[in-house]
Amino acid sequence: YSHEFRQVVSCTEGSVVKVWDFDTGSHVFEFGGAHGQSAITCMTFDPKGRRLVTGGRDGILKIWNFNNGQCLKILKKDGESNEVCDCTYLTVHRNTYVMSVGWDRRINVYSDSPDEPHHIQKPQPSWQDDLRRGHIEDILCVAQCPPSLLATSSYDGEVIVWNLVSGHIQCRFASPLQPDCCHAQGMDTCVPSIIFLRSRALHAKFSSAACLLSSGPTGCIHFWNVLNGGKLLANFEAVCVTMATFHLLLFMLKPMDFSRNQQ
Template sequence: MVDKTVKIWDINTGKFIQTLETHSYKFSLIIISNDGKNLAIGSGEKTITICDIDTGKYLQILEGHLSEINTIAFSPINKTLATASVDRTVKLWDVGNSKCLKTLHGRTDFVHSVVFSRNSQILVSGSQHGIRLWDMSSGECLTTLHEYKDWLYSLALSPDGNWLACANIGNENNIIRLWRVNSLNVRNDNTAPDKILQGHTDSIWSLAFSPDGKTIVSGSSDRTVKVWDCHTGKCLKTLLGHTRPVLSVAFSPDGQLIASCGGHSIIKLWDVGTGSSRQTIQEHACYIIAFSPNGYILASGNTSGIVKLWDVRNSECSATLGKYGQPIISITFSPDGETLACGSFDGTVNLWDINTSKCIRTLQGNIGSAWSLAFSPDGQILTIGSNAETILLWNINTGEYIKSFKGDRPYEGMNIKGVTGLTPAMIANLKVLGALES
């Protein structure tokens, strides 16, 4: 019998927790938020319902799609909900106020990851649907490696410059793709990966190479951390202990430790050799972590907008670098370890002096959410990957904006004002592809 209810169970104890009364007989999918507090229900009646798991109460009903909902994903910080529909649009929602932040018609790219090549001549960016290689001198997009059905979220380049890795989030697969960099033909858009690493059972949020470039570590929504051999593609170790999705992983500079964090208020330090948990640091819901170049400091950014510096030797907090008010979504040390760059959800990027714990510079200006940060090898340039579909380069000494990279769109600059016969959907699609109406 169809009764319009959703029942929630504890999978560890088998205990029944809650029954949620719904308004629809047709459920297309049900997703739990990364912090385990909310439930998103997609229906065949074009709506998404957000429920509180503890109380069973409805929090929001999101309306705007024109057809059945077929994909739902919470952002790692649970602030934004992405939904895809049979109407061929993807909508981004503010979970707090039910507002639709953006509707994506056809293709559009949010840059989630940026890394420099070893010689600084090429910048690699990862976005929703593929990997782009950019010429640093000209700003030209050299090539786009593949396009995927699910969102490319994490990207890593090995320190020796030999391996490029990417991982996706979504419902299609939970694999890591590895390319040998010297085998990439920058004019060939269809270069197949050299290795495919399989073993995770849910979305992969973070990747990090070991200092020697021989192994790679991954963090996933399946609550595991996995260590892989790049040359064989085999999983060497699976690290268990997280009870929420693992959102960020990092290797220590000496390759002896792995740090991992997730939405359950802890950071774990693992012994690479044994796979055992060496330390557990109690922290607020942590989104992103990074080791300092000397390996003594671990920086963490959390969903409350707080950045903390931890002494790896004793797990004590050595400094708190202000409070942004917006979730910290990217963090990286300069090559000399003297400066920490932190990017927030509202697009602010702050540069901190590690020795004095003072903010030495704030970068602002049409950044969008600063999803990824990378210093050039000489530490003079900071690259920001944003959800404004753009990669921005800044001089960190002067705070001056240098230039930006943006992929070519087929109708860039074409004015469609006054053109007859176009439906609203056609106009929206043309604008996404670069057209103007002015």
């Protein structure tokens, strides 16, 4: 959702971006072939809500003027193209960056400088902690908590909290499995969604409280404290594919079961 234009942007597996008027629900504009024949896998806005960033199954990020379909910049790594699973905008010391994670199991950071002359841009050098001690499985999700916290989650159930400024790991968690699932074959251990409760993370009076939530594995929501090495404070069962906060409310979306007849 773009507060600047009061518009909602959606994307499709067919690589189509659609723009909708929030107040009327009417379809405003669309453009196709955003990532060629590859599906769009993630989206985010710049801090002002004026530019759209899309990530694709082709391993490429693109920055758009979403009101006319103009591609402003292409962000990509050299070598093999791995699917981008999630992306976000960051502001560090008044500088803005685009960050992406995915099947390459690395955190990729691209500078978003208006003075950058190149249409195709490469990522900055990887953090040393990411190269030496980072995720060993595909990274599925990234969440930030300004000014300095970042969290990533992966297919094997690991959650890592990073210091954005230094690039060092602050703490890491292995998402616990339910006792009756520990020895199950083919168990889905992935953590597809994480989110910071920023109002807690930024206030000293909540230093011992949970400020990071993760969804999965085995249909559980986990509440983590990320200070002093971090620890699990609570969890409950609630199958969830994505989460979002709005002021003091937490929203969780769960997948629909289309295998049953709906009355």
